Structures are given as structure tokens and as C-alpha cells.
Amino acid sequence: MISPLPLVMIAAAIGAALLGFAFVRSGVRWFLGLGLGAVAGGAGSMLFMIPLDYCTFAAERKPYEAEFGFLLVGIGMAVVLIPVGWISLRLLRGESLMSTASQPTQGTFRHWWIAIPLLAPTITILVLFLYYPSIETVRLSAHLSRLGAKREAFVCTTNYTRLVENSDYLDVVIRTMYISAAIVVLSMVLSLLIATMAYLPIRGASIYRTLLIWPNAISPAVAGLIFLLIFNPLGGIIDHVLGSAFRLGWTNDPKVAPWTIIIASVWKSMGYNILFYIAGLQNVPKDLIEAGAIDGAGLIRRFTHIVLPMLSPITFFLIITNMTYAFFDTYATIDYLTPGGGPLESTNTMMYQVAQLGVFGERADLGKAAAQSIVLFVMVIGMTIVSFRTGGRQVTYGA
């Protein structure tokens, strides 16, 4: 049993020490760092604990739930401390907070308050439909809550600890990773190969291009239906064409079903990747390649040493968008091709599980679905941070 007060005080002390040290190193007044750090650290430690009512530290809880509580305290502190420290340091050193320098000072309108009604619709919608649901997801994840039930019950972190205790969920995470990785890698490699042919200035290039990229306009749902027609295990055309040796049980064999989803998703997403790779290849300066040719560099060497590095920004951008696609948009394909998540749950991805558990399935278990949403959320944040750190400011999402 650990009571809240000492916990907040320790968190404040750690925050003060961290920010104080950072301020000293940056040559800014250290006592400001101490003060800000103490406040931010203390507040950060409470970020998740107030909604949870410090339940993870209650006497009747298991030891690892307390550890989980400490983890939440730590995450909360990081979430508050890092931006507070970064912003205050930049402010105190008189630096601009905007990363891009394109802040026109001329040509601005007077009456700055006119900006308020201009921004109000966007901000209101973001607060109501993104920020508020984020908080609500955290709250729901600490409750036993079912659609149509008469009441909710507070269950602390049970929804999370059950995810850890239950190896099924680990299987879902691993499966999601494996399906997503297969989709992204296959789709991008095949697209790059095709794009290296399609970008060449040959006769009919624009017709080829249109014939290659159109599947991008097909919805993931329709892709699921089309591949259901082809791959259904009784009467699917694929079994007829390939003969009985390839009667693999495309949607009812748990080893094969994920690959049917992968094939459908690769088919649907290749058009997008081909489009971008063609554009990327056309941006590779011709003289660079020609110089390579004079050097006598072979076709493959020229490709791997000159073309591929030039394509790395676009490849990086495509990895991020393709991951988003594989994580979320495959939902509709799975729902039409293997409704319910396939045999042995072999096509049940993290996103599919959230929707089925929370709303579509018979369990209608909002709390557990919210806890799984949070796991997904943390993964998305992780992916975004990685993309910003490695890709710099070149990449943004499309949607």
C-alpha cells in the first residue's frame, strides 16, 4: 500500500532534479528549472493516477499491478516533463518555437482576434472528436463497461492486466505485426520493381501507369469482396484454375487465411506505391544514372547504389502510410473476406479485435476494447515519434 502524497512528492523531486540539471547544462537559471520541474513532475505523476484513484497501489492488488502503476506514473511524468522542459528552455533562450522559419511578419491583418472565429471550428472539432475521446478511452479502459448494461463498474487496471496474463492477446499483437509487415514489404518491393519499368519513357507509358495504379481507388471493403469471390474455399475460381493441388483452404485454413488477407491488401495497395515510386524515380537525375553507366556500373549496382538511396525519403514516407493502411484500413478487407476474424482467429488483427470486442461482437465489452485501443494508441504514437526522429520534417500523414 503506497499512499498518493509521498508518491507525488517523490515525483516532484525527480522532476525538479531532471529539469534543474537540464537548465544548468543549457546555461539557464537553474532555480527556474527546479521550480518548473517540481510542478510538472508532480502533475505528470497524477495524470493517470487521478482517474485511476491510485488503485494500482491498493493493498489488495497484485505486486505487478503496482509496478504497472509506477510505469503509468513514469509515462505521465514523461508526457508532461518533456514538452514543458523543451518549450520553457526554448522560450528562455529566446528561440522561436516554430520549427519552420516561414513566419511572415509582413502582410498580416490587424485585429488578431479575427483569427479566433477562423480557427474555432477546427479547434472545436478536434477537441470534441479527438481530444475528448482520447481521455474517455483512458477512463473507459479502467471500467467494466458493456453496451446496453445497466451500470459500469470501476475495475482499476484489470482490463490491462488481463491482456498481459492472457497469451491470446500477445498472439493478436504478433499476428498484427506479421500481417502488417508482410503487406508493407511485399507491396513496396513489388511496386518498386514495377515502377522501375513503368517510369521508363516507353511507348504507352501513361496507359500503363493508369492500368497499374487504379486498384488504389478500390475500397478495402470491395477488395475483400473481390478476393472472397476468387478465394472462397468452396467454388472459388482459384481452386478451379490452379487445380486440386492448390486447394489450400484459402480462407478456412488458419495458416493460409492471413496470406489471403495479405494478398488482397497487397493487390489493393500496390497502385498507391507504384504511383509514388514512379514519381520518385522520375526525380532521380538522369545524369547521375548516366554517370554510373559511363563508370561501367552494372544495372543492379546502379540500382542499389544510386537509385535506391535517392528513393529513401519516399520509401520512408511510404512505409509510414503503408503501416497505417495495414494497421487500420485492412479492417474492411478482413470483415468481408473472413468475417469474425477467420479460423483460429488467424486474421484477427488488433484493430479488428477492438471493434469486434467493443461493438460488433456479442460481448459488447467497451472497457476491454478501450484498453486494447490504448495499446494500439501507444503503438501509433511510437511509430509517429520514430518517423519524426528519423525522417525529420519531411513526412506527414495524408489523411
Added chain:
Amino acid sequence: MTNTIASARPQARSRWIPKRWYAHISLWIACFFLGVPLFYTLLVSTQTRQEINRYEFTPGSGLAENWDIVFNQRHLQDYMVNSAIMTAAITIGKTILSLLAGLAFVYFRFPGKWLVFGFVLITLMMPTEVLIIALFRFINKLNWDNTYLALIVPFLASATGSFLFRQHFSNIPAELSEAAQLDGANPLQFLFRVLVPMSWNTIGALAVVQCLYAWNMYLWPNMIITDPNLDVVQVGIGTLRAGEGGGIQYGPLMLGAVVASLPPLLVFILLQKQFMSGFTLTRDK
């Protein structure tokens, strides 16, 4: 980047090299494998159940019957209308809101601007999908379920869109807005008379991306809409699976799939350059 695509085309004719037969063959193969699923779908959409079970690779005789099921018995057109309303509203609304936000971020200096901008930008890390359970609850509490509001309003604000126009506007010379102010134009007049006519490419880019995104949405409409009269087409085609005689009715189902794919295919093929610049405009600038 978009310019290079456009300029590649005239080059293509002048520098055609006959030796590139290998490119033609590979592209033929690629087009074939990408095209076969749709081609077979088109065939099945014209076939009767018996013809499908016989695996015929020719157009069948069931188109009229399938058409009757799809449009007269199952009313796919109603779902198409719902999708069209949702798509048009999201596309137009998102564009307008993004234009307004871009205007505020570039042509106004107000306290805490960086904070507001950061607030908008951080939502890039919040895809609706991971919040969908709570959003679902919230919309139900607002009593917006089974209305167009639920399909449209949550998607009207866009970090990408605001960012896109902010970038685009900040590349427009400041003299334009100074001149407009001297003429006594208010910010909205400036936006719609000066900025918008200069921004059609960017607007088109955002609109095409949003159009496809909205038309192809599945999870959210499926979740929040329980009234079948309001289902969007991606959900509505599912009703074509069942029908007279048990099993899955592939003929009508595939006809529905083809019809539901026509609008996005049309938009995408005609406006593919805008589509791509929607993603690339925010890069490399």
C-alpha cells in the same frame, strides 16, 4: 515533383527505345495480374448462379436479373446517395475549414499561435480508429447516431489540411495581402477572392485525397449507423450477399461491388496528379 511527371510525357515519345521490350513484357504481366481480379468480377456480375458455378470466362446472361436484385430489390442506389452526401460534405467542409485555419496561421499574429498550431499538429498522432470506442459512445450520447452528422462532423477538421494550406499560403508573396488590405478587403474577401483562385491545385489535391478517403470509409459508418436506410455503400453492398436460394449471391454482389467502385475510380483516374500532390505538397518544401 508533380511537374516532372507532366514533363516526362513529351519526352516519352521522342526518346522511345525499341530495345525496351523487356519493360513492355514486365508491365504487361503486372497489368494482367492487377487486372484479372477486377476482370473476373466484371464477368461474374453478368452471370447467373449456374454460370458462375460452371466457371465461365465469358459474359453471362444474368446481368438483367442481377441488376434487378441490386437496384430494385436491394436499392443499392440509396446507399450510393448516402455515400455521396457524406463524401461531398466531408470533402467540402474539410477544405473550407482547412482554408480558414491556414488563413489564420499565416495572416494573423496572435498570442499563443505556436501552442494552437502544436495543438492541431499533435492530432496527427490520433487516428480516429484508436479512439473509435470512446467516439462511438460520445456520438451516441450526443444523440447523433443514425444521422449524417455522425458521419460527417467528426471528420471535418484536418491537421494535414491546415498544415497544407499554411505551407501553401506562406509561399505566396506578402505584397498580395498588403495590397488587398489597402483595397479595404476583409480577411474572408481576401481568402476567397485572392488566395483561393491561386490555390486550386492545393485545394484539388486535398479534395481528391479526402474524397477517396470518405467514400471508402467502412468501420465508422458500420459502427455508428444502425438504421439500414442510412447505411453507406461500403456497408450496404454487404446486404447483397444473401438472397433467394441461400448461400452467397456472387452475381448481384459483384455487380454491387463494381457499381460502388465506379465513383472513386472515376475521381482517381481523372485526378491522379492531384491525388499524389496531396501527399507530396507537404513534403520537400
Added chain:
Amino acid sequence: MTVRRFHIVMMVLVILAAVLMPATVAQEPAEIEVWVAFDDYRLDWVNEVAAEFNAMFPQYNVVIAGGRSYETMFAEATVAAEQGEQPAVIHYFEAATQDARDSGLFKPIADALGDRTEVNGLPVDLDDFIGPVAAYYTLDGKFTSMPWNTSSAIWFSNMSYLEAAGIAEPPATWDEVEAACEAIMALDNAPQYCFSWPNHGWFFEQWLAQQDALFVNNGNGRDERATEVAFNSDAGVAILTWLDDMYNKGYLYYSGAQGGDSWATVDQAYQTQQIAMAAYSSSDTTLYTQFGIDGGFTTVASFLPYNDDTGWTGNLIGGGTLWLTDGLDPEVEEGALTFLLYMTNTENAASWHKLTGYIAIRNSANELLESEGWFAENPNQTVAAAQLAQSQVTPATSGALVGGFPAIRTEITGAIDRVLLTDDDPAEVLAEAAEEANIIIEEYNLLNVD
């Protein structure tokens, strides 16, 4: 140029949206929304009945909305209740009975009727409903929901295959199924698989009831509220073991689809003669008989085969009933009640039976069909009713009442999925499913029981 194209596309979209914006015309008659868990020819039948009804009673306008399956309808109805947008009448399957009662959202039919003998000129004759049906839906002594589509699990055989294999009668027990499969699969023109069944929790429950084994404790939830499942008994394990055995021998075709999605896959397999036999609901007797006529073979319906070791006690009722929402506008409630009586009157009960194979739920409808010679001409259509009539009434064969039942079913179908597709031990898998099901019951009771 492309800008102009873009303008054109946008304009077309906007005009399309504006022109086709559905005009909401004020409805004069009271609108009665009815949700039905079908989306096929059965929905068409309901629509026809509703149209007749609306013509007969111009003061009402019954609007039918279809659903993909019982399971999706249950989930959608739960959402609708959460949204406060419940329709006047909802069609629930038998597994939703306890949830529907606990929700407090529905009004028992008996309460709505009071002691009236007619509503809007339509006679009220609850005694006319056949015994098992009236018994199943009379809860706490009250006629609770309106019976409509009642079925039982039966067995369909493609006699061309059976006769070719020298089998004269459809198999009656599990061992006979295996023997028949051995003979059928040895044929030169053997089908791909011997038989199939929809992996739907209902069939597990049927096989459990046949062995007189309980699904949940407290007398299948009929003596007292159920608190734990009882299905992980020897009888339950026997079902999984038998299915696994049949699957491993290559006799059983499993599509991988579970619950509401599983039905259509069996239709497809049976219709295309890729299987010789199928366990299925009597709901589609007409369809399966027609499959035979269209495909040039004879379909014979028979009782669902049972476990030789335990013998046969009886089978369960299945299907759906119509629940009347509580707190409706009196005029809407009256209209809904009138429609329910109309939809289940003698003529409609008979025509519904002929169309589908659901049991004719009224004695008067059975008499009508008998006098038309229908049963003599269509022996398949008598099987389900006979199976129910011959069943002993025990707590096991009365079916389970338990909260969260639909969710528990997905645990069962998941367990069967696992047993078939892996080498895991049926007893262990079923025990794990029971553990998860107990959590579902515990959570359900915690949140819903006062």
C-alpha cells in the same frame, strides 16, 4: 486542364448530393418500426405481409428493416438501446431471451394484451400456439414475446450419394454417420467431404440437450439465475471429440466461419453437392429440398443424429421471437400489437411454414396445412415438428436461460474451431472456454442484476 476536370467532378458530386437528398415527408399514419434479423427471401416475405397489413390498416405504417443475422441484430439492438432509438418491435433469437428480460426495455405481450380477446378486430388466441412454443416463451407464467419463427436442428441427406453407397436411410446416430461417411467417401464419384454443419453455438446446445446434459447451472437457469456454465461435462467433451474425429478423418467440412456467418457456407457446399449431408436448422427445409430438385437429387430430412453412448432425450427449440418495446406511444403500441397478431395469424403461420420450413406455430395452421395435404406431399416438412413432439421435457431439453448467452456462444464456437484446427485436447479447450464463459456470466450479472 486538370483543374477544370476537378471542377466538373466536384460539381457533379455536389449536384448529386443536392438532388438526391431524401426529402423527409411527414408521415400521416403512426409509424411502427420493426427490425427483423433476416436479409434474404424471408425478409421479402415480411415486407409483403407488412404491405398487406398497411393496406388493411391505413392508420398504421409498418416499416420493416432487415439485419444480416441474429447476432448482428442483437448487437445492433444493443447499440440502438444505448442510443435510445429502439424500434417498436425487435426480432431476437432464443439466446437473447435472458438479456432481453433483464434489460427492462420490453413489455410482455400478455401485459400489452391485458384480457382482451381481440385487437383492432384481430382475434387473440394464445392457446392456439403449439405446446412447446408456448412453453418456451412463457416466462414467470407470462406470455413474454411473440413466437414467430421456430425451428429445430435436423439433418439433411443427399440421397443420390447415400443410395450409391448402399445406404437406404439417413443416419440416426453419430456412429451411423461415420459408417455412412466411410461408404460415401469410398465412392468413385465421392463428394469432396461427407458432411458439414454451421459452427454455430446452437448445434452444440442441441447435441448437449440430446444427451440430457445442462448448459448452465441452476437447472439451465430455469430454477434460479444461472451463475456458472455446466457445458464442460463429459457430454460436452464428447461433442467436440466426435467433431474432431470426423474432421481428422476428412469427413467433416469446416468453412472457418462461425456464428451467424456460418450458415451460408453450408448452403453453398450442400447446393453444389460438395457434401452429401448436413446438420442444419429446419428453418431452411424448403430451400434444402429445392436444392435437391434443382440439382437432380433427393433431399431427405431426418432427426439430428445423436451420441450412441448416451442415447436421445430430446432436442431444443430454436429460432426467434418478436419483442415489443416498452414505453411506446399508445397508438404505436396498439399498432405494433396488431401487426404481431396479424403476422402470426393462421394463414400467415401456414404460408411462413411453406416458404421456409419453420414449424407452423399454431394448431390451426397445422390443421389447415393437413387439410391441404401439404404434409403428405412434403414429408421433409414434418420432421422438425415430430422431433420436438417426441422430445422429453427436461431442464436440458428446455434450453438454457443465461445472461450474456450470445457472447458465451462465441466461446463455444471458438473452442470448436480450436479443437478442429489444432491438436489441442478437447477437454482442455472446453474447460478454457468454460472459464471465459464464467467470466462473461459474472460480469453480466455484476452489471445487470439488481
